[in-house]
Amino acid sequence: MMQVLPIQSAATTKECLPHGRLIVLTGPSGVGKGTLMRVLLQRHPELYYSVSMTTRSPRSGEINGKNYYFVSRSKFEQLVAQGEFLEWAEFAGNYYGTPREVVLNQVNSGKLVVLEIELEGARQIRASFPSAHSIFILPPSFEELEKRIRGRAQDSEEAIARRLRRAQEEIQAADEFDVQIVNDDFETALNALEAELFG
Numbered sequence: 001m002m003q004v005l006p007i008q009s010a011a012t013t014k015e016c017l018p019h020g021r022l023i024v025l026t027g028p029s030g031v032g033k034g035t036l037m038r039v040l041l042q043r044h045p046e047l048y049y050s051v052s053m054t055t056r057s058p059r060s061g062e063i064n065g066k067n068y069y070f071v072s073r074s075k076f077e078q079l080v081a082q083g084e085f086l087e088w089a090e091f092a093g094n095y096y097g098t099p100r101e102v103v104l105n106q107v108n109s110g111k112l113v114v115l116e117i118e119l120e121g122a123r124q125i126r127a128s129f130p131s132a133h134s135i136f137i138l139p140p141s142f143e144e145l146e147k148r149i150r151g152r153a154q155d156s157e158e159a160i161a162r163r164l165r166r167a168q169e170e171i172q173a174a175d176e177f178d179v180q181i182v183n184d185d186f187e188t189a190l191n192a193l194e195a196e197l198f199g
């Protein structure tokens with residue numbers, strides 16, 4: 001049986017993490033990461049989903065503490081300075097970050113922890129935790145991705161344009177990750193994700 005060492009900070013944790021305890025789910029905006037996560041959590045309540053902090057404004061229906069912790073830019077910057085994030089990045093004009101302490105506590109207590117984050121943050125996690133399992137969700141085509149972002153009808157035209165520009169770069173990085181899953185048929189993608197997490 002593999003020994004599980006407690007971890008305190010990213011800088012001292014290389015190789016300490018048992019394989020598969022920390023899952024990084026990434027992929028372009030609109031590909032369906034959030035929807036996959038939602039169904040995954042319904043089916044597997046034992047998973048721990050890390051709620052991120054962001055400076056983006058809440059979308060209609062989003063709940064503080066459930067979808068994100070919504071904070072001001074000055075508060076976020078203060079938390080960065082205090083080293084409170086496991087990783088953080090700026091995406092489409094807003095900050096997003098993973099709270100450090102709660103995630104490390106969950107990993108140390110033996111939970112399977114999933115981070116749903118963008119490319120730069122995912123790269124930071126891979127660098128700090130080489131044994132994290134990283135999964136990239138791909139769209140069936142760029143046209144379909146655009147259709148999904150627009151179909152969601154939650155973002156301004158400017159926010160959509162920023163997401164689509166960034167999506168081009170993100171998709172090119174897919175090969176950096178351990179596994180690539182195409183979210184074409186939803187159930188097929190979900191099954192593939194479950195196989196990666198529990199298979």
Ligand SMILES: Nc1nc2c(ncn2[C@@H]2O[C@H](COP(=O)(O)OP(=O)(O)O)[C@@H](O)[C@H]2O)c(=O)[nH]1
Nearest residue numbers: 029030052088089091096097098116117118121
């Ligand atoms: N680096 C990082 N990215 C995050 C975090 N939380 C969410 N994201 C990513 O930020 C991007 C924008 O998220 P959001 O504004 O909710 O838009 P959406 O992906 O278009 O629904 C997505 O790629 C998320 O995966 C985080 O804690 N850290």
Ligand SMILES: Nc1ncnc2c1ncn2[C@@H]1O[C@H](COP(=O)(O)OP(=O)(O)O)[C@@H](O)[C@H]1O
Nearest residue numbers: 029030031032033034035148152183184185186
């Ligand atoms: N396999 C799929 N086929 C068609 N539409 C999908 C599929 N997966 C997700 N969607 C839709 O695409 C839109 C974007 O999904 P979302 O989960 O918000 O993406 P992300 O979290 O990656 O930004 C949503 O309207 C969602 O219902």
